[in-house]
Amino acid sequence: MSERVPAPGDLALIQALVNTLDIEAGVDALDTEDGRASFGLTAHQVPHARELRESLRATLLAHAGHPAHQDVTPLGQLLARAPLLITLDAHDGTARLTPADPEPLLSRVAAAIAEGLVAGTWPRLKACEASTCHWAYYDRSPAGRGRWCSMAVCGARAKMRRYRAK
Numbered sequence: 001m002s003e004r005v006p007a008p009g010d011l012a013l014i015q016a017l018v019n020t021l022d023i024e025a026g027v028d029a030l031d032t033e034d035g036r037a038s039f040g041l042t043a044h045q046v047p048h049a050r051e052l053r054e055s056l057r058a059t060l061l062a063h064a065g066h067p068a069h070q071d072v073t074p075l076g077q078l079l080a081r082a083p084l085l086i087t088l089d090a091h092d093g094t095a096r097l098t099p100a101d102p103e104p105l106l107s108r109v110a111a112a113i114a115e116g117l118v119a120g121t122w123p124r125l126k127a128c129e130a131s132t133c134h135w136a137y138y139d140r141s142p143a144g145r146g147r148w149c150s151m152a153v154c155g156a157r158a159k160m161r162r163y164r165a166k
Helices: 011-018 033-037 043-063 075-079 105-119 151-165
Strands: 084-088 095-099 125-127 136-138
Touching: 011 043, 011 105, 011 125, 011 136, 033 043, 043 075, 043 105, 043 125, 043 136, 075 105, 084 105, 095 105
Parallel strands: none
Antiparallel strands: 084 095, 125 136
């Protein structure tokens, strides 16, 4: 679990979704009514939300240069079912990609990724390389080469394992 500041903008939604599963503790927030409510999900939507979560996790691992944690549906295949619209502000003419249907989680995730692409923040949303963690974090390091959600926990564990192996 990370002590880092949440991801900027709507990427925080993706970070929160990926982090609904605490791999080390074996606890999935989507199993609870409160956990589902925070994403506007019903119990019957949970299997699709989990599929989306694990596809996002695999993509965030790739952002950090790590292989996928398991076989997943490619994220692009899932996002193809979430059309976006270009909306224009009548006052200043600014354009924004918005979900065609703002209710489904998939559409909100697609819009968040599009916003992150435009802002250049999407590649910095990563998943921790620790196999017992894979927590999503936003890499704010200057070089963008962060590997762990927390240097105090996952980073320290990895460094200690390497030290002991010597």
